[in-house]
Amino acid sequence: MDRSVIRLSHCQKEIFCFSVPDECPSCGEELKGSRLQEAPVSLPSPFTNGHKTSCCLLVAPAHDNISRDFDGTSDLHTGISNTTGVVYNYTHGGVRREQSGWERCVSVPMVRPDMFHLLAQWDRYLDRFSDGPMWDPAWHRFNEEDHNCFSFCLQFVNSVLAAEGRSSLSRETFTHSFILPRMRRVSKYNTLYEHIQRHQYYMVDRQVDRQEDRQEDTPVPS
Template sequence: MEQSVVRLTHCQKDIFCFSVPDNCPHCGGALRGGRLQEAPVSLPSPFSNGHKTSCCLLIAPAHDNLSREFDGMSDLHTGISNMSGVVYNYTRSGVGKQPTGWERCVSVPLVRPDMFHLLAQWDQYLERFSEGSLWDPAWHRFDEDDHNCFSFCLQFINSVLAAEGRSPLSRDAFIHSFILPKMRRVSKYTTLYQHIQRHRYYLVDRQEDTPVTTETRTPNDQRD
């Protein structure tokens, strides 16, 4: 069970931990009952339950991938959720429709909540697209590099864009603008999380201007 990361501030330090300690790990001053500079804040996890999403691209990072910087799409599983959280994803055996198994993944919303006409047709689009011969193992071979779970998602997104009269996204544009920023956040959060698991706290000089809800400094602070 994942714990949530809490940030609090004391003696000009940001302190990240799972629960507020009695004393400041930096100066030893009392925290509980003592005066904090501000109330502890929970950091939002970058992960969500894919089955509680609708119309999202879902990315499930492979476990051994979590601690390093993401450099591409290898070792990631991707799928698309329908209106009721069933995840359509393409593998060697064709398109699977999974009601479970995507409980911890990163979600990228594909439809704005006000696009009612798209929402109304989403399930039908997805169903019809999945039945295409491109994804039928009898007609087309799955290929690790060129014809994989990500091809399925990108081509589906492009078919929706085409139906909306919009131009398609290239693979590179999609990876760089939608996926990599999310995966960088996952990587930072995971590094921070693992540091807290090992050392109980992560301390860093207080950053007045850092909006901690969106970006978090981590032990291996990486430049973007």
Template sequence: MAVLRVRHCGALVYCRRAPPRCPACGGDLRRAGLTAAPVRLHCPFRHGHSQPRAFLIRPSRGTFLHDYDGHSDLHVGITNSKGVVYHYDQEGVHRAASGWEQSISIPLVQPDMWELLQHWDNLLEEFSLEEAWLPQRYEEQQHNCFTFALALVNRVRCGRGRQPLSKAEFTERFLLPHTTAAARYLRLHRHLAHSDVLIVPLQEQEQQEQQQDCEPAKHSLLE
């Protein structure tokens, strides 16, 4: 179910269904004009198999909305042009056509990257067959799904004359903005599972957004 936001009387009201009156001041929202019109929040989770040539993140078990507690392990993978997810674990590289229906998705190949658009599937398949990704090479902390995905990203970046990304730089620049936005949405989603509304003073909300600076990066990982 959607999460709505209503702005009124110096506060942001989060809810599932827009109330006729402001829960903060009691004012009639139906006569408050466009500034108080309910806005549907962007859901950060996507059907991963409909996201071609993308970097995906999902919980190792279950889904974000129903199971993730903020501390559980995450799993990552990369899609081909048809939404098949290539991901690596102790059994080697998998090619999954299901199981990633609720994922954080970070697009990799932009519409103007003509050569990559044409050769992405072959590149991904050939990369996945390398000895580095044999089952016996897997190590939970140092050689895992994240290693696999970042190695492919850096392989493509180097081929395009870009510098490789360290794990720390990759996490800070590209993952944290998306996971922080997702965590904020999950907090709202779970609060509204037990309460009709959440009222946040506008000044407090603006301060939180400035501190978190959680707007996902707009440029490609491959640039």
């Protein structure tokens, strides 16, 4: 997915494509800048470079996913970035601290930019947590069901919440509140992207009162 999806409006239609077509696919009128109802805009990609994030939970295709793609069927892997973009993630061999390999992933920010105290403590919390016996293969083995990469991330988040005097999150709450909304957006974006690859464009009726950058606004081709 090395091309940006753009959205443009014409004849009360919203057209999603990789580049502005010569003619409107709805009415056949030649498309000039002055004939568009609004300037074309790029649709925000749901993917980010995890090594350019800080204090985020990251979701990426698992290492054994040869295509390294989010196809809805392959296993996913999770990690936590520190303030410099090093990604801590738990595997069969223990905790890895990786400076590459997370260039295309889904990012879930865990700390607001104005939380200066927590930002200052984040790396220390992450190092201390990662060195704990729970993540040492000599003490606890990796288990696909209940002691895995997601367990590592969730327990770290809850350890930070506890250190900050806040209530912990259940696996269900954390998944539904933070992970699933972004993964639904990934699924919609992938479907749209693949549709444009096959048909050159995707078209829907224009929404007059569109609220920009809402995650659920990504259309799903039928």
